[in-house]
Amino acid sequence: QIVAVATDASGNETAFEAIQFQTDPLPEDFPRFVLEHSDPERMEPGATLFNLMRWPEGGSDDEFGAVVILDQEGEVVWYYLTDHDIIDARMLANGNLLYQSGRERAVEVDMYGNIVGQWHPMATTREIPEGSVGVDTETFHHEILEMPSGNLLTLSTEMRNYDEYPSSTLDPEARNDFASVVGDVVLEFSRDGQVQRELKLLDVLDPYQTGSGPSLAGGFWAEIYGDRAEGTLIDWAHTNAVFFDPESNAFILSVRVLDVVVKVDADSGQIVWMLGPHDRWTAPWSDYLLSPQGEL
Numbered sequence: 616q617i618v619a620v621a622t623d624a625s626g627n628e629t630a631f632e633a634i635q636f637q638t639d640p641l642p643e644d645f646p647r648f649v650l651e652h653s654d655p656e657r658m659e660p661g662a663t664l665f666n667l668m669r670w671p672e673g674g675s676d677d678e679f680g681a682v683v684i685l686d687q688e689g690e691v692v693w694y695y696l697t698d699h700d701i702i703d704a705r706m707l708a709n710g711n712l713l714y715q716s717g718r719e720r721a722v723e724v725d726m727y728g729n730i731v732g733q734w735h736p737m738a739t740t741r742e743i744p745e746g747s748v749g750v751d752t753e754t755f756h757h758e759i760l761e762m763p764s765g766n767l768l769t770l771s772t773e774m775r776n777y778d779e780y781p782s783s784t785l786d787p788e789a790r791n792d793f794a795s796v797v798g799d800v801v802l803e804f805s806r807d808g809q810v811q812r813e814l815k816l817l818d819v820l821d822p823y824q825t826g827s828g829p830s831l832a833g834g835f836w837a838e839i840y841g842d843r844a845e846g847t848l849i850d851w852a853h854t855n856a857v858f859f860d861p862e863s864n865a866f867i868l869s870v871r872v873l874d875v876v877v878k879v880d881a882d883s884g885q886i887v888w889m890l891g892p893h894d895r896w897t898a899p900w901s902d903y904l905l906s907p908q909g910e911l
Contacts, residue, residue, distance in 0.1 A: 616633050616634070616635060616636070617633065617634045617635075617636055618630055618631065618633045618634075619631045619634075641691060641694075642696070645681075645691075645694070646667060646681075648685065648689050648690075648691070649689070650688060650689035653687055653688055653689065655687045658687060662684045662685060662686050662687075662692060662693075663684065663685045664682065664683070664684045664704070664705075664706060664712075665682070665683065665704070666680070666681065666682050666683075666701045666702070666703065666704040666714065667680070667681040667682070667683060667701070668680070668700055668701070668702070675700060676700065677699065677700050677717065678698055678699065678700075679696075679698070679700065680696070680697045680698070680699050680700045680701035680714075680716060681694060681695065681696050681697070681701065682694065682695045682701060682704045682712060682714065683695075693726070695712070695724065695728055697716075699716045699717065699720070700716055700717055701714045701715075701716055702714070702715050702716060702717070702756075702757060703715045703757065703758050703759055705759075705760060707723070707761050708761070710725075710726060711723050711724060711725050711726070711731055712724050712725075712726070713759055713760070713761060713767070714759065715755055715756070715757070715758065715759035715769065718739075718754040718755060718756045718839060719735055719736055719739060719740050719754065719755060720733070720734070720735055720755065721733070721734040721735075721755050721759045721767065721769065722734075730746075732748070732806060733746060733747040733748065734747060734748045734749075734750055734755075734767070734804075734808065735747050735748075735749055735750065736749075736750055736752045736753055736754050736755055736771065737749040737750060737751055737752070738751070738752060738753045738754075739753055739754055739839055748806070748807065748808040749808055750802075750804050750808045750810065751808075751810055752771040752800070752802055752804075752810065752813075753771050753772050753773060753774075753800075753839070754771050754772045754839060755769045755770070755771060755802075756769075756770050756771070756772065756799075757770050757854065757855050757856065758770050758855075758856050758857050760857075760858075760859070762803060762859055763859075763861050765805075765806065766803050766804060766805050766806070766811055767803070767804055767805075767806065768801070768802070768803050768857060768859055769802050769804075769857075770799050770800065770801065770802065770854055770857055771799070771800040771801075771802040771813075772797050772798065772799055772800060772836070772839070772840075773797070773798055773800055773815060773817070774795055774796065774797050774798075774840050774843065774844070775795075775796050775798065775817060775822070776793065776794070776795050776796070776845055776846060777793070777794050777796055777822065777823070777846075778793055779791040779792075779793075780792055780793065780794035780796065780823065780846070780847070780849065781823065781825050782794075782847065792846060792847055793845070793846035793847070794846040794847045794848075794849050795840065795843070795844035795845055795846045795847065795848050795849065796817070796822060796849045796851045797836045797840055797848065797849060797850055797851060798815060798816050798817035798822070798851055798852060799816045799852050799853075799854040799868075799870075800813055800814065800815050800816065801813070801814035801816070801857055801866050801868070801879075812881070814866065814879060814881070814884050816852055816854065816868070816870070817851070818884065819877070819879055819884060819886060820852070820870070820873065820875075820877065820900065821896070821897070821900055822851070824873055824895070824896070824900075826851075826871075826872035826873055826874065834850070835850050835853065836848060836850055850872060851872065851873075852870045852871070852872055852873055853870070853871045853872040854868050854869065854870050854871065855869045855870075855871045856868065856869040857869075859881070860878075863878075863880075863887070864880065864881050864882065865878050865879060865880050865881055865887055866878070866879050866881055867879075873891070874891050874892055874895070875889055875890065875891030875896075876889070876890040876891065877889045877890075877903075886900070886903045887903070888903050888904075888905050889903045889904050889905065890904070890905050891904065893906075
């Protein structure tokens, strides 16, 4: 039901007669939502937007992507479908949607589903699609957002080779091997594709620091870097998220494999603080670790 309300300069309102509008049914293979609980009085006003991914047996479905908006009752009030995965999606200040796909695409669409802008990393995209803007970087992954300046912020990657690199995170007696290490890069670029800022995490954190997981295998990056790796391919940090704090002009990163959240000054690249286990970091990085306060 749609109701139009007109307000004059004095604040007087006139509501027009409600218009009934019947939407088409959702596609047959569209995911169904089940409302378990709804308490509108405790909700923020508005609707909820998020992306959808399909994970059939054997891995993610790279040929399905969706963004949906749900109302307070869990009903779909808007959706966008595409033939590629959508990893991260958010609404921009202008009302459009910005999303990241795979490790090689960022897209802006309006609420009618029209592509407004599209960007691809030039180093690993075999052919930049017509109408897309090439960016001089290796990848886009996990995150894409708009900076206060209007530039776009994402995570990219680089690969470096290291001698005598730990071959196990669990066995302290394991041998050290030559390794090709994939490190994350905080990347800011303008909408015309010009790189404005790069912050390479291998220059910020200890490149020889290993994660707490059972494996250092770089399977996530094998498709991108496997043919170029000269040693064991290492997924060193696998940063999942980056956030920009305009008040302190700093990036906050969630670094999954290294079990740490780190705040870094955007201009100098200097660490501000680190949040993570104290028993795994050595100086000078251990000097930046926050200490717990209060009772757990």
